[in-house]
Amino acid sequence: MSKPHPERPSETERTVDAPPLSPDIRRHLGQNLRTLFTDTLSAPVDPRLEALIARLNQPKR
Template sequence: MSKPHPERACETERATEAAPLSPNIRRHLGQHLRTLFTDTLSAPVDPRLEALIARLNKPKR
């Protein structure tokens, strides 16, 4: 793990300084991400992961 450099802005500061993406760029990125992850999204969920998700959905006592 690297030490933060005082002369560099932290990640959150840089993210807030960045200009928002135009709707055309957001649409383009979304289309490419959907194409890239189509197989992953249609694959069955591992039973262990389903069990963990079910535990998260249960109310705490």
């Protein structure tokens, strides 16, 4: 568990104070993020991670 940082505003404070992003800026950010993470998203998933995900899908005992 992480400790709160007094120098960092909480998530609610940040969203209240920050102006909304324009559609053009949101589109630009989205395109750049997709370009940045394309390789990561197309890479094969590590077998250990696949096993953990499979365990999440199993019913609790």
